[in-house]
Amino acid sequence: HVFDEWLNLRFSSQYTHLTTPHHPNMKLIVTALCAAGASAFAPPSRNVKSTSLNAINWAPDESKFAYGLPGNLDPVPEFDPLGFAAEADLSTMLKYREAETMHGRVAMLAAIGMLVTEEPIEYHPLFEAYNKDIGPAIRHLDEVRATSPFFFEVLGLIIGSLELQRALAGFKAPGENDKFQDLKDGYFPGDVGFDPLGLKPDDADEFFEMSTKELQHGRVAMLGIAGMVAQELVNGKEIFVNLGLATDRFDPSSVPVQF
Secondary structure (H helix, E strand, O other), X not given: OHHHHHHHHHHHHHOHHHHOOOOOOXXXXXXXXXXXXXXXXXXXXXXXOOXXXXXXXXXXXXXXXXXXXXXXXXOOOOOOOOOHHHHOOHHHHHHHHHHHHHHHHHHHHHHHHHHHOOOOOOOOOOOOOOOOOOOOHHHHHHHHHXXXXXXXXXXXXXXXXXXXXXXXXXXXXXXXXXXXXXXXXXXXXXOOOOOOOOOOOOOXXXXXXXXXXXXXXXXXXXXXXXXXXXXXXXXXXXXXXXXXXXXXXXXXXHOOOOO
């Protein structure tokens, strides 16, 4: 909360001039950034239900794949062609699952964001997309950088604060850990306490099923976003334009970056 207040004061004191009529998009940018909230992924408060390992009745089982963690299901059970899970101890396996879960969540957001900001939907909180095609999503941040250079500094602070909150929620402090990046005892990989809609089940079986679904969707999203980015790098065309489902209206001369 102290960081939120500091960030709001910094915006109000240093960037007030950017929200004048001469900068119609700056107010929207600042609003979008503040809406993210540096405390969005903060550890759960006292009135939030427990999400510890004991609360979901999970205990590592060395006889099972990945110590019995969720994410293993048909038609390709125990999929580990490079042997990462087979050679990992419990601490390492938990870190692998933490990383996979977080990367999957970012990939799901990225895939959705990429599709909705391009033709034919073209909804974008930072651009006036209603009156022109703003081009492939892989270059949108270039356009933001060209028109609002300070955006990335603010974005870096927000991302850093979120990662700090996640580290405080799930990782042991230096000096208390046996290995680098050891997870806290009782912390379940990916469970940072962020559940504004109350979707997390209380039942252990339902929780494991939901975790497996999230991992599977995240895995598909990681492959999907990688493919979409690669495709746009190849020919500079938007995804639905490549699929023949949208008209290519993009004019490179209409944006402040060169394609």
